[in-house]
Amino acid sequence: MPSFSQLSALLLLPAAISAVTFDCKHIRAGGKDFNFEKLGGPKEVNYQQLTAPSITNTTFTIDVCKPLPRSKEKDKSKEECPTGTRVCGVERIYEDDQTLVREVIPIAGEYGTSNGRHLNAKVTRLKDSESNSDSEREGVRAELEGGLWEKKSQKAIIEFICDADWEGTEGFEDSKKMDVSSYGSMKKREDEEGDGDDEDDDNRELPDLDKGKALQFKSYKEEKDDTGVLRLEWKTKYACEDAADKPPSEGRKRGSWGFFTWFLIIVFLLAAAYIIFGSWLNYNRYGARGWDLLPHGDTIRDLPYIVKDLSSSMMDKLKGSGSRGGYSAV
Template sequence: MPNPWHCLLLLPACVAAVTLDCKHIRIDKKDFDLSALGGPKTIHEQRWLPPSISNTTFTIDLCSPLKKLKGVDSKEQCPSGTRVCGVEERYNPIDGVKEVVEVRPIAGEFSTSHGRAMDPEVTRLKESSNTALEGLRIELRGGKFPETRSGDLQKAIVELLCDRELTGNEGFEEDEKVVEAASYGRMGRRADGDNDDEEPELPDLDKGKSLQFVSYKSEKDDVGVLRLTWKTKYACESAEKEPAKEPTEGNKTAGWGFFTWFIIVVFLLIAAYIIFGSWLNYSRYGARGWDLIPHGDTLRDLPYLMKEWVGGLADRMKSGGSRGGYSAV
């Protein structure tokens, strides 16, 4: 019978094995930091299904589980632990009705709920595809759709392509909800054209994005596979670290060292001591002028004391260098 303490000792290793640490990815003795790509990113697949238009929004977060959206029904969102989620909406231009028809958890960590692990796999493109492409190939698993005994397993394959001109976050600055609302309106006007058999021109919801949709279909062993490409400089093997930014007027203090702060603190302490001591001498003894300053007599005599100290030091150095009138034989 296995010792339960052994299981507890192995638990951290098990957790580390199924977790994708974006900040520390080491493959074939090469290090990658993808933490700058963290956060939810959306991409779309659109299809014309007369009389409706299908729009599947795929949301991915490489670095952490997707957070639940406030104000959205839980049935219209993927379960907790999801890293890649697909939500299909259908819009009918005739009556203007939009509804969510499917929610597909494609990849994530579902060990505690369904017993399926994300089991991430990261490889270099040069090794996985035997090409000169520079970048990474990341596979994320754990999803199932539908969530039944006969449901198909799901996974996402993201190819991060080296592009030194792109960060990978381009195209995600706009409000996603505003973009979709405007696009649905354009689709409705296009669908009301003279030719009912002509497909409406679907707007490009992902124009300018570094992340692009490739395909979503059943592949080997009926596994639903979502394929994406992502152009980013963080997938470059020879990427140099960005130089430190020069401190601006608003954050010059960020570059101050320990010695600078030490001088400032000492100065503030001395100033506080003089101010408090002066107030104390004035309130207690009614002192004026130099008598206000604590140890004013000592401060007045400080130049002379320094002069005597320097003179005495010089005399000692001269006497120390003399051999008392004797010379070596």
């Protein structure tokens, strides 16, 4: 029979799993609850560098709610992070008419079955931070680990900043992508406007691929213990504490409408099943045809007349209730 301590561990297991795996629907930090479900789905930000005569662009893809999907095409699968990745970086080099995938960097994810590394999600409330600058901001900081690249640990630090004006999904509908054609047109324009010096190459202005996005790249570099740290900032109203405390009124309305919708659908299906089964029974048992096939066919056929008589009766009663009482004039 399991002991009391074993039973307690089993009861606490779901909460522990939720904390470690970062359940975006149920995030608790500093005694406050947050729900980032609306921020789910792959989101991309870019880190561009001038590496004359080429351009190096690292695209970081993140999904805070679940592991990133992998492509079924073998050629593209080599350009993706392994299964279980939630934050992935793909470094590409653009030069002339060629695009070279240089590195694929798994930043954070759950890799317990492959290499024993885990997400180890850590969530803190910015107001509880020891830093004075952070304590004045409202939001959540999430640290996601698990990545390993060139034998060095990787992790992502995402700061969800409270901003009531931002949903958190802006800018990803028409997301720009760096490709050979855009690099080629930019290079051609530079050759026409400049003299082609290396110094001009170093001062080139790269296109802003993340303009208007709620999610912004801040930095990617090695920090303490030679760990590669990706820092991102995400503006969203879902990081506001007052929004998290309010019940989702819109959700309740959608839920009530859903109940009535399903009720009407069930009633319709039951009525259809009754008519079909009754028609089949009348056909096989009595050899009925036409209106006689339908259950209560006579009633259905007389329904327009019944409605007409009922309407006339109601109108007569309304007219009668409006007339004056007492004796009628002779």
